[in-house]
Amino acid sequence: MFDRMRERFFKGEWRTSKPIIGLLALVVAAFFFILAIPNIQTQTYNLEKYGTAPETIRSPITIENEQKTDQQIREVTRAVDDRxxxxxxxxxxxxxxxxxxxxxxxxxxxxxxxxxxxxxxxxxxxxxxxxxxxxxxxxxxxxxxxxxxxxxxxxxxxxxxxxxxxxxxxxxxxxxxxxxxxxxxxxxxxxxxxxxxxxxxxxxxxxxxxENSLYDPRRTEEAIKSAASQVEPIMIRAGEVLVQKGSTITNDIYEDLRLTGVLKEQRNLLPFLGLACFALLLGTIMYMESFRAVHHYGLSLSHLAITALISIFMVFLMKMISLYDSMDQPIFYLVPAATGAVLIKVLCRERLALVMAILYALMGCVLFNGQLSGTLNAAAGMYLLLSQLAGIFFLTRKKERLSIVKASAGVAITNICTILFFLFISFEKYTWSEVLLYCGYGFAAAMIAAVLTLGLLPFFETGFGILSDQKLLALASPNHPVLRKILIEAPGTYHHSVMVANLSEAACESIGANGLLARVAAYYHDLGKTVKPHFFIENQMGMKNPHDYMEPEESAEIIIDHPYAGAAMLEKENFPPEIIAIAEQHHGTTLLKYFFHKAQERRESVKEEEFRYPGPKPQTKEAAIINICDSVEAAVRSLDHPTADKIRSIVRSIMESRLLDGQLDDSHLTFNDLKKLEYAICETLQGIYHSRIEYPDTKQLVREAK
Known part of the structure; x- marks a missing residue:
C-alpha cells in the first residue's frame, strides 16, 4: 500500500500541485528559521551599575551611541569662533x-x-x-x-x-x-x-x-553646522568588547550595554521579524525555481522532495559545524558545501543545483556569524558559494560515479585558492602552520563532500525511486543478468533491441529528451518475447513460422501479451518504474494489421479491438520514440537493398501512421519534435545501412590470374 501511495505521490499524479511544492519550500524555510534563531537572538545579562562583569561581553550589533555623538558635537560647536x-x-x-x-x-x-x-x-x-x-x-x-x-x-x-x-x-x-x-x-x-x-x-x-567688522549670525550658524557635520558618529561595532570579565560596570559601560540590548529587561523582536522575512524570501525563491523545474523540465515531486531533504541536511550540517566556529578559528572552511549542489545536479537538474547553491551560501552567511546578532559572515558565504559552484562545474560527466571523485579535486583546489585569498588580503598575520592548517580544512571539506555524495546517492535513488544516470549505466551493462537472458533465449530480439536502442538514443538527443533512458529502456522493451521467443520472426532463424499453423486470434493473443509479460518480469526484477512503463507502453494501442486482415479473410465479422494492444498509449517522449523506432527498425531490416529514399519513406510513413492513429496524443511530442525525430532516425539508419563495396569471389580472382 505504501509503495502505491509513494508512486502516486512521486510519479506525477500530483505533479502540478502548487500546495505540495509550496509546502516543501516552507518546510525548508522554517527549518532554517528555527536553527538560525540563536544567530540573531541577543544573549542578555542581569547586570547592575557598578557591579562586576561575569564574563567578557561583546556588542551583538552595530549601533550609534547618540548621546556620545551629541556630546562630541556640542564640544566641537562650542569651539567654533564667531564669524x-x-x-x-x-x-x-x-x-x-x-x-x-x-x-x-x-x-x-x-x-x-x-x-x-x-x-x-x-x-x-x-x-x-x-x-x-x-x-x-x-x-x-x-x-x-x-x-x-x-x-x-x-x-x-x-x-x-x-x-x-x-x-x-x-x-x-x-x-x-x-x-x-x-x-x-x-x-x-x-x-x-x-x-x-x-x-x-x-x-x-x-x-x-x-569698527567695520560686524558680527554675522548667518555665517556663524553655517560654521557651526559645518563643524557639526564633520563629527563622525560614535559607533559601537558588532563584536566590539563592551566590558572585560571582572571589570566594573561604570555609567558609560552600562549605557553601552543598554544601547546594544544585552540587558535582561530588554527584549527586541525586530531580529526575529527580519529573520522571518529572510527565510520567507529564500523559501519563495526555492518555490519559484521548483515550480519551474516541474513544469519546464519535467521533474516530479520526488525530485523536489529530495531537494528539500538535501536542503535540510545541508542547513543542519552547517549549523552543527557553526557551533565550533569562532572569529579566531574559522571552522566554516571544513563545511563540505559541494555535497548538496552535486547531489541535486546528479539527481535533478543543474539549474536547480545552481539556485540552491546560492541559497545555501546565503544561509551560511547567517549561520556562521559567530552568533553576533545583526551581522553576516560574507567570507563564509563567498567560500560556500565558490565551493558549490566548483562542484557543479567540475562535474562534467555526471553519468559516471568516478567523475564525482574527479570533481572533488577541482573543489579542493577551489577551496584552497579561496582560503589563501582570505588569508593573504587580511590585515592579520598568519604563520605558515596556520596557513597549512586552513588549507587542510579546505582539502578535507572537498574529500568529505565526495564521500557524502557517493554515500547518499544510493539512499535517494532507492528511497525515492529516482532513476539516475548511474543506475541507468548499471542497467546498460552487457553483463546484467536480464540482458544476458534476452541474449541467450532470444538472440534475434537482443539484436533488434540493440538497434532500437541506437535509434532511440539518437532521436531523443535530437529533441532534448533523455537519450540514456531511451537506450536502456529499448534494451529491455521486448523482454516479454523471451516467454515464447520462437513466435517472433527475428528469433525463428530457419525454422518454420508457427503462426502459419495457428488461428489469427491465437497468434494475436501471443503477440499482444509480450509487452505486459515483459513489464511484469521487469517489475519482478525491481526495475525502475520508468523502464517498466516504457515496456508496457511501447506498442500503445496499435493494430496487428497482418493478423487482423488474415482473420478478415477467414470470416466476415472480426472485432478490431481483439487485434489491438490494450495500451496504454505512450505517456512520455521516450516511450513514444521507442514506439516509432521499434517499428522503423523492423521495417527497414526487412528491405533487401535499403537506400536513403526508401529509409526516409518508411520512417515518414510509420510516423504519419502513429500520428493519425492517435498513438502520440499523450506523449507531449510537438510537430517540430517530429521533424527533428525524422531527420535523426534517417541519419542514424543511413549510417547503419550505408552502401558497401561488394568484393569479388576470391576463387574467381585466382582463375582470372591464371
Missing part, C-alpha cells in the same frame, strides 16, 4: 570723509589770502566740512594742514588714505581699534610725512578708523 563680515559701505564712507578733509583744506588754502587771519581760514574749513566730520574733529587740528604747502599736504594725503583703507579692508573690531591707531601712528613716524603734519595725520587716521 564677522567687513562692511564695505563703512570703509568707503570713512575714506570719503578723509578725502573730503584734504579737498576742503586744499580749496581753503588756495582761496585764502596770505594776509588773511588764521581764524578766518579755520571758519571757512568748518563751514565747508560736513557736520559728521566737524562733530568728531576739532577745527584747530586742521591748522597745520592750512599752513603746509601743497606738496606737503599731498605727501600726507598719499600716506594717510592707503594706510586707513588697508586697515579698514582687513576689518576692525571694537577691541582692535587701539592697535590699528597705534600702527598707523608708528608708520607715520617713520614715513616721509613732514614732521609738522605727523600729529594731524594721526588724528585724522584715528577719526577714519572705526
Amino acid at each position: 564677522y563680515t567687513v562692511s564695505e559701505d563703512i570703509t568707503e564712507e570713512r575714506i570719503s570723509m578723509i578725502e573730503e578733509i584734504f579737498d576742503v583744506v586744499e580749496e581753503t588754502g588756495a582761496e585764502g589770502d596770505d594776509a588773511a587771519g588764521k581764524e578766518e581760514q579755520l571758519r571757512k574749513v568748518q563751514a565747508l566740512l560736513s557736520d559728521e566730520i566737524t562733530s568728531e574733529l576739532p577745527t584747530e587740528i586742521f591748522l597745520p594742514l592750512l599752513q603746509a604747502d601743497k606738496e606737503e599736504r599731498e605727501t600726507a594725503k598719499q600716506f594717510l588714505i592707503p594706510s586707513v583703507h588697508t586697515a579698514l579692508e582687513d576689518g576692525i573690531r571694537a577691541e582692535d581699534l587701539p592697535d590699528a591707531e597705534r600702527n598707523i601712528h608708528l608708520k607715520a613716524e617713520y614715513s616721509s610725512v613732514p614732521a609738522s603734519l605727523k600729529q594731524v595725520v594721526s588724528d585724522i587716521a584715528a577719526f577714519g578708523l572705526v
Whole structure:
C-alpha cells in the first residue's frame, strides 16, 4: 500500500500541485528559521551599575551611541569662533570723509589770502566740512594742514588714505581699534610725512578708523553646522568588547550595554521579524525555481522532495559545524558545501543545483556569524558559494560515479585558492602552520563532500525511486543478468533491441529528451518475447513460422501479451518504474494489421479491438520514440537493398501512421519534435545501412590470374 501511495505521490499524479511544492519550500524555510534563531537572538545579562562583569561581553550589533555623538558635537560647536563680515559701505564712507578733509583744506588754502587771519581760514574749513566730520574733529587740528604747502599736504594725503583703507579692508573690531591707531601712528613716524603734519595725520587716521567688522549670525550658524557635520558618529561595532570579565560596570559601560540590548529587561523582536522575512524570501525563491523545474523540465515531486531533504541536511550540517566556529578559528572552511549542489545536479537538474547553491551560501552567511546578532559572515558565504559552484562545474560527466571523485579535486583546489585569498588580503598575520592548517580544512571539506555524495546517492535513488544516470549505466551493462537472458533465449530480439536502442538514443538527443533512458529502456522493451521467443520472426532463424499453423486470434493473443509479460518480469526484477512503463507502453494501442486482415479473410465479422494492444498509449517522449523506432527498425531490416529514399519513406510513413492513429496524443511530442525525430532516425539508419563495396569471389580472382 505504501509503495502505491509513494508512486502516486512521486510519479506525477500530483505533479502540478502548487500546495505540495509550496509546502516543501516552507518546510525548508522554517527549518532554517528555527536553527538560525540563536544567530540573531541577543544573549542578555542581569547586570547592575557598578557591579562586576561575569564574563567578557561583546556588542551583538552595530549601533550609534547618540548621546556620545551629541556630546562630541556640542564640544566641537562650542569651539567654533564667531564669524564677522567687513562692511564695505563703512570703509568707503570713512575714506570719503578723509578725502573730503584734504579737498576742503586744499580749496581753503588756495582761496585764502596770505594776509588773511588764521581764524578766518579755520571758519571757512568748518563751514565747508560736513557736520559728521566737524562733530568728531576739532577745527584747530586742521591748522597745520592750512599752513603746509601743497606738496606737503599731498605727501600726507598719499600716506594717510592707503594706510586707513588697508586697515579698514582687513576689518576692525571694537577691541582692535587701539592697535590699528597705534600702527598707523608708528608708520607715520617713520614715513616721509613732514614732521609738522605727523600729529594731524594721526588724528585724522584715528577719526577714519572705526569698527567695520560686524558680527554675522548667518555665517556663524553655517560654521557651526559645518563643524557639526564633520563629527563622525560614535559607533559601537558588532563584536566590539563592551566590558572585560571582572571589570566594573561604570555609567558609560552600562549605557553601552543598554544601547546594544544585552540587558535582561530588554527584549527586541525586530531580529526575529527580519529573520522571518529572510527565510520567507529564500523559501519563495526555492518555490519559484521548483515550480519551474516541474513544469519546464519535467521533474516530479520526488525530485523536489529530495531537494528539500538535501536542503535540510545541508542547513543542519552547517549549523552543527557553526557551533565550533569562532572569529579566531574559522571552522566554516571544513563545511563540505559541494555535497548538496552535486547531489541535486546528479539527481535533478543543474539549474536547480545552481539556485540552491546560492541559497545555501546565503544561509551560511547567517549561520556562521559567530552568533553576533545583526551581522553576516560574507567570507563564509563567498567560500560556500565558490565551493558549490566548483562542484557543479567540475562535474562534467555526471553519468559516471568516478567523475564525482574527479570533481572533488577541482573543489579542493577551489577551496584552497579561496582560503589563501582570505588569508593573504587580511590585515592579520598568519604563520605558515596556520596557513597549512586552513588549507587542510579546505582539502578535507572537498574529500568529505565526495564521500557524502557517493554515500547518499544510493539512499535517494532507492528511497525515492529516482532513476539516475548511474543506475541507468548499471542497467546498460552487457553483463546484467536480464540482458544476458534476452541474449541467450532470444538472440534475434537482443539484436533488434540493440538497434532500437541506437535509434532511440539518437532521436531523443535530437529533441532534448533523455537519450540514456531511451537506450536502456529499448534494451529491455521486448523482454516479454523471451516467454515464447520462437513466435517472433527475428528469433525463428530457419525454422518454420508457427503462426502459419495457428488461428489469427491465437497468434494475436501471443503477440499482444509480450509487452505486459515483459513489464511484469521487469517489475519482478525491481526495475525502475520508468523502464517498466516504457515496456508496457511501447506498442500503445496499435493494430496487428497482418493478423487482423488474415482473420478478415477467414470470416466476415472480426472485432478490431481483439487485434489491438490494450495500451496504454505512450505517456512520455521516450516511450513514444521507442514506439516509432521499434517499428522503423523492423521495417527497414526487412528491405533487401535499403537506400536513403526508401529509409526516409518508411520512417515518414510509420510516423504519419502513429500520428493519425492517435498513438502520440499523450506523449507531449510537438510537430517540430517530429521533424527533428525524422531527420535523426534517417541519419542514424543511413549510417547503419550505408552502401558497401561488394568484393569479388576470391576463387574467381585466382582463375582470372591464371
